[in-house]
Amino acid sequence: MSATQNKVRSALDASQPGYSLPGAFYNDEDVFTADIEAIFYKEWLFVGPECEIPNAGDYVTLTVHNAPIIVLRDNEGKIRAFHNSCRHRGSRLCDKSRGHTGRLVCPYHQWTYELTGELVSTRFMGDDFDAEKFPLQPVHVTSVEGLLYICLAETPPDIEKFRDSITPYIRPHDPRRTKIVFESVIEEDANWKLVIENNRECYHCAGNHPELLVSLVEMALPDDARFGDEFRIMEEKGKQWDDLGLPHKPVDGGSEFRCIRLPFREGAVSMTLDGKPASKKLLGDLTEQDLGSVRAFRIPNNWHHFLSEMTIHFRVLPLGPNKTQVRTTWCVHEDAIEGWDYDIEHLSRVWVETNDQDRRLAEENQRGTRSPAYKSGPYSEVSEFMILNFLDWYRGTLEDWLGGPTKRLEAAE
Amino acid sequence: MSATQNKVRSALDASQPGYSLPGAFYNDEDVFTADIEAIFYKEWLFVGPECEIPNAGDYVTLTVHNAPIIVLRDNEGKIRAFHNSCRHRGSRLCDKSRGHTGRLVCPYHQWTYELTGELVSTRFMGDDFDAEKFPLQPVHVTSVEGLLYICLAETPPDIEKFRDSITPYIRPHDPRRTKIVFESVIEEDANWKLVIENNRECYHCAGNHPELLVSLVEMALPDDARFGDEFRIMEEKGKQWDDLGLPHKPVDGGSEFRCIRLPFREGAVSMTLDGKPASKKLLGDLTEQDLGSVRAFRIPNNWHHFLSEMTIHFRVLPLGPNKTQVRTTWCVHEDAIEGWDYDIEHLSRVWVETNDQDRRLAEENQRGTRSPAYKSGPYSEVSEFMILNFLDWYRGTLEDWLGGPTKRLEAAE
């Protein structure tokens, strides 16, 4: 067992169910290496909405830790993904975050690839050179009802249960017929798991997210009776959505994913500062404005809101043990007109502010876990159960990577 | 023995008494880890003057390597210190460098602590939750005649000899009845020991500190006959101070601390560019302007000047093997009035310039010790004996941490 594996195993052995992770999980270089190998190079990762590459030759790029990736639509309309590294001397092929091209031409020596990855042109490589041996290296990619996912593993884990489960929820919002109208990319000085943990509970919302609370109900489950009025709203809305044929009950995705439709506060129909619609044009064939939002989370790196007139997509990528990138994209109907149907500031403000508040919270959390005095503390079972799910999945994944379960301490203190 | 300990032991074995430390002590990550564990997480560290938190609810924060600490005055007027990390998920509680509060409320989920550290309010933690098990973790703290010191060790070393020895020297200056009127926080690209070594000798003063030399005599001991005129000043001043009942002879603090009252150059009464008083209002019940300065140094991280009308406090905190923070605070009588009694620029200029000159010197020293060709060189026994004391203490402390003395090379070359 390598030094990295030993470090991870002893960190796992020191962790307690129901309690926040030991500090090593948020700070240690070896644990970070394990996270990359066991999770980010193995799981399906969200890239962005498919509507970002509507036409043949459109591409987007991203970097998963050290791996530059390009995702594109080929001339047959098929979505493909490749390692963004030339087979000649390894140079990155595309340096832009998105673009359009007929072929992929390496800027270094102009080795040229078809959008299928086939190497079709080199110079000076001699008669013995067999270009067929040097195609771009493919990466698994799939569109789940308009959400692009890639997987860098040789054999990807199954994603069909996720697809089958969430499709009925998001298809009515027809994500493929949207367009990105705003994007934010921020860097947080915090471990990626603190960013995810922050997203997995709304226990912190009341004290930190005034803009979000215009619309958001701090309720995690439809039968959460902690909240009187809001519970009543859920009952009423549930009936309306049943009548419209829109599913809303929580999906059982185990610890892999979660999907649910939840109502907004009375009087609000969208995640805007005034609660009014972000866009006049409803998505897909929807006719009702007040559909709350379908909230979907999938390990390890993404969550989404599907509203009647807008979708918002969040992507988390680890940059280092203490640094994480969060990309957010806001989409409206592809035919919506800026200035008439929607206003960028009105549409984006709530989540721009909320993301910044969450960044600060995650960074302060990080600073505290760095302390030699930091001790794991207890999660609230009622308000933080989704973190517990996330950490169960996380610990199990590292244990599988190590080759089997480690000794677990009983919950103490 | 761990790899870190092996590295430290072999570095100690390579060091020679009377000679500057081998380069590893100024550059190596493992030695830095040892410095933190053996010294900064074990010794009493200067925080700042007590006058920074005069009232109940006042607090200051600092970070000792990775440990965020809060020091406050509780409602009974008692000074307390805690690890600045919430017992829920570890978030830092206070992100400001100083402030005033009735209770400590975690910004993340509003867990709320009394100023005594008691956890008094949470939400959604369930009936079984026992708040008494989750108080803030205390840190040892004491005020030595108005100078705040903390210790992160479970069992702190004795500080009473220091207290007993320096109290007679500084009590006449009554630090508790001062106020901070200026503060500077700088970062130096140098190991913390080079910053301390720089402070422990005035061999470098003549060539580097024109502003400081308006007042400062480059004399380290009262009987230092190297300097003719200045030696005469010491004799004269010593008699005057005896008459005033002000102690001035060097205190025997071993290698732990050092305290002495020394005169300024003829014609100067303060550390200002013109040698004139920094404040018209004298400290405590003092009636004489020309009292030179009480100079106190204490391992590992602080030194001070107590003048008749001003005190200046220096705090050193290591940020990394090659990065150190130096915080300087200037205090005058609590009733002194800006513009009438003192002028910030006049009061602070000499040490702002001197600190910056010392920063440059420490950084150049650092650059040279990084060289593979760097060899330990001989200290001047007459001008650098206080560095020798410091290094004796330093080596002894690391040896204790390692579990006993290491082989020492005889002084060679």
Add this chain to the structure above:
Amino acid sequence: MSATQNKVRSALDASQPGYSLPGAFYNDEDVFTADIEAIFYKEWLFVGPECEIPNAGDYVTLTVHNAPIIVLRDNEGKIRAFHNSCRHRGSRLCDKSRGHTGRLVCPYHQWTYELTGELVSTRFMGDDFDAEKFPLQPVHVTSVEGLLYICLAETPPDIEKFRDSITPYIRPHDPRRTKIVFESVIEEDANWKLVIENNRECYHCAGNHPELLVSLVEMALPDDARFGDEFRIMEEKGKQWDDLGLPHKPVDGGSEFRCIRLPFREGAVSMTLDGKPASKKLLGDLTEQDLGSVRAFRIPNNWHHFLSEMTIHFRVLPLGPNKTQVRTTWCVHEDAIEGWDYDIEHLSRVWVETNDQDRRLAEENQRGTRSPAYKSGPYSEVSEFMILNFLDWYRGTLEDWLGGPTKRLEAAE
């Protein structure tokens, strides 16, 4: 064998002749350590043109990884080099990149050295102090026909073959009678070997260097028949240069160095945007404008262009596994007059642009080699043979450092 050596050996074992190096060579900290120890602390390194220190007391400084070095001309006119670190406490002596001084005085405590390195003045060091034991530590230095080289090894490798071989090529350009008129220092986020590899082929020129291609012929050898017209130019020019007694055929420097005179494109006589002379004043005793350029490369860190009226010198220094400094100096005849004989913008533009283009290419190359999916790719034998030479030398040097050849994989794929 140390962990570093094991890492280097397994990286060497994984490398294939004819293919780009495995990613570890461009990214790994241990390999970088080996590069420094086996190459940059052992080989002759280019410093700059001797004309930078024409007079007694002139000096230049540079830092080879962690080693600050000073190169100067002493009062006898002899060129000397020393470790730029005081023998007292190690402080760097000179912090400027170049200057003029009568003696070397440490800024810290004014220890003073003659330009011969002899320690001649200290203060307060006591009667027993023997200054003769503390001279500056010398570094090997030589001027190869006006090009300064240093070697940090105790016993430097032989440089006489290089001197003998290139002297006939560059002496007619008389580098000692030039002056530096422009300098650029850039940092590239790429391993130093990617910077060198980029220089060792012009396969990338057509697609990337429009300014350079005004003058440069993408021909690597005089008998390179790939290029019709240009091959004809070479034949014509060769005859003219034979008549002038100027050598031009490629020198056999093995993998240690390379020297050749090559013509420019028809119509161009210099590396300028318009192909016109960079300076009206010809170098040395030259009378012909159109002499192409003598191109000299020497492992591990330098290449040069000697034109009829200008010389350009490139120096590469590694700052980290992914960071490299490139210093370029442009020289003209020492008597040339700015504004009359030459214009800085006209003279420097082509290589300022080309350096920046090469920086971008090396950085993109670096980003690709960082990918876990990066695979070594095949070099073009016709266009990249000089890289193959460089890598043969590089691998051989690391093998010698490890104590003997490692197992080599056969070229595969």
